[in-house]
């Protein structure tokens with residue numbers, strides 16, 4: 001009798017263990033009996049738990065960023081391949097299942113039965129919602145193929161330099177240090193970039209091994225005709241914004257202008273006017289996000305600007321954190337605006353990706369260094385998120401990390417050519433992020449071997465403190481100081 005009771009208890013525990021591996025959002029979806037796109041996170045990962053990333057950083061503090069990236073890509077792919085071959089066999093997963101390597105995970109649309117079966121596997125750590133899993137590695141054409149002109153040396157002669165760039169001392173980096181972003185690549189994870197805008201077209205990254213519009217993956221990176229980047233949302237190499245997805249203002253063109261607008265039309269809008277821009281599109285969930293991060297890492301982006309903010313992700317925040325920590329370990333600096341949601345609730349929880357510890361969250365102040373009433377504020381809690389459970393409230397994690405200018409009242413690019421009317425009221429922390437991403441491009445231009453986590457530390461120690469003393473939940477470590485940050489980057493040359 002006792003024996004039978006124990007067995008029954010064991011069965012209950014095992015059922016709970018399976019159920020607890022299925023994210024509540026997935027559980028809810030499969031309870032209706034329908035198939036769901038899920039991401040099966042493997043048990044084996046490069047970094048684990050709340051301390052995995054910081055221990056990795058300590059151990060690798062003497063590393064050179066580009067060598068470390070090459071090593072980590074090999075290592076991450078090795079883990080993914082070995083584990084996923086075994087997992088596919090064990091679970092008899094359908095052929096169209098997509099394997100990721102940034103994190104060891106496979107993405108597939110599975111029936112409720114298949115999801116419950118996957119939860120029983122010892123190789124599966126957790127089952128997250130994947131979002132859309134678009135198929136296709138390059139349909140469609142790149143609309144405009146830019147001529148291969150030599151890039152002119154950058155000059156400020158005859159050009160206006162707006163107040164925001166001066167306040168961050170970007171112009172002093174160009175004039176005093178002669179550094180304008182050359183050699184750095186900034187991935188713009190956004191809604192597409194008008195790469196033919198006269199202030200941007202000399203600064204568009206070009207995939208050296210790819211030929212445009214021949215229907216072939218010439219460089220063998222897995223993506224067809226990706227000469228300027230890739231649109232992972234539509235499986236297309238065209239990275240120009242289309243009006244439906246980008247809206248009237250062409251969000252990604254504006255943010256790109258703040259990173260690298262070179263003032264060809266008369267006004268310099270960019271912090272790093274000779275950095276390269278790599279447009280990447282991939283809304284719609286963690287699967288698409290993982291593909292964007294993987295592309296940026298494999299194709300040489302140094303920093304990635306993410307001017308978006310996703311709420312209510314629950315435990316899936318942990319999956320984003322794992323992706324971000326792996327990418328940062330591999331030398332990609334991640335930057336995101338703090339969001340524009342102060343009026344929604346207090347305290348204001350920064351969302352994803354800006355609430356992730358290793359992602360640099362850019363807060364915002366106006367020209368008088370006051371906080372506008374829309375800017376999201378910290379702290380951020382992680383106490384409720386599976387596999388991390390650190391930074392519990394009320395103290396939480398201090399965010400944002402640094403502050404820049406969300407506008408309005410400085411020039412930004414207009415559709416197709418020129419600039420918006422100087423009295424435009426366009427504003428938002430979507431614009432704070434690119435000021436930081438541009439500064440990081442300047443730092444890497446001066447010292448490409450800085451580790452990605454060290455870049456975040458330098459930005460914070462060189463920022464000008466605002467508000468209450470020290471790093472705070474309104475303005476982070478203070479106002480971005482591009483000149484001090486680049487000088488510190490140079491001082492640390494290996």
Ligand SMILES: [Ca+2]
Pocket residue numbers: 210216217218219220221222223224225226
């Ligand atoms: Ca390719």
Ligand SMILES: [Ca+2]
Pocket residue numbers: 210211212213214215216217218224225226
């Ligand atoms: Ca091609």
Ligand SMILES: [Ca+2]
Pocket residue numbers: 465466467468469470471472475476477478
């Ligand atoms: Ca402060």
